[in-house]
Amino acid sequence: MKLRVSFPDNLASEDLINQERIPCLCKVADCFEVVIFDSSPEVTGVIEEWDRRELALRAVAGAGGKYSHYARGLITIRPVSLGLYDVIDLQFFYASMGWCPVIRDGEYAPPLSYEGDGWGVSS
Incomplete structure (x- = not known):
């Protein structure tokens, strides 16, 4: 999974x-967008090389609306080339479930599983 984004050319971005x-x-619709607020100014990037089925196994889709997934998250990236970054870690947060790992160490995390008392992360 890659993130294509243009950060401002300054020390804070570095x-x-x-x-x-x-x-x-x-925000996931036909396009998978990632908004990074802590950049000044904030930036929006696009995730490339992602698979909707793999994402759905790790993050619960919402009901209705423009986006299938709309969640606060945490992302760790590493530069590949100018404006392109490998996604090393990505987690979504859901009030009903807590943190759902999507990417770990550059690979898809284990899928979610349903265990009687609700959704959780598979071991």
């Missing part, structure tokens, strides 16, 4: 890119 678990908003 520092931000080197952080782990950057707060973001993930």
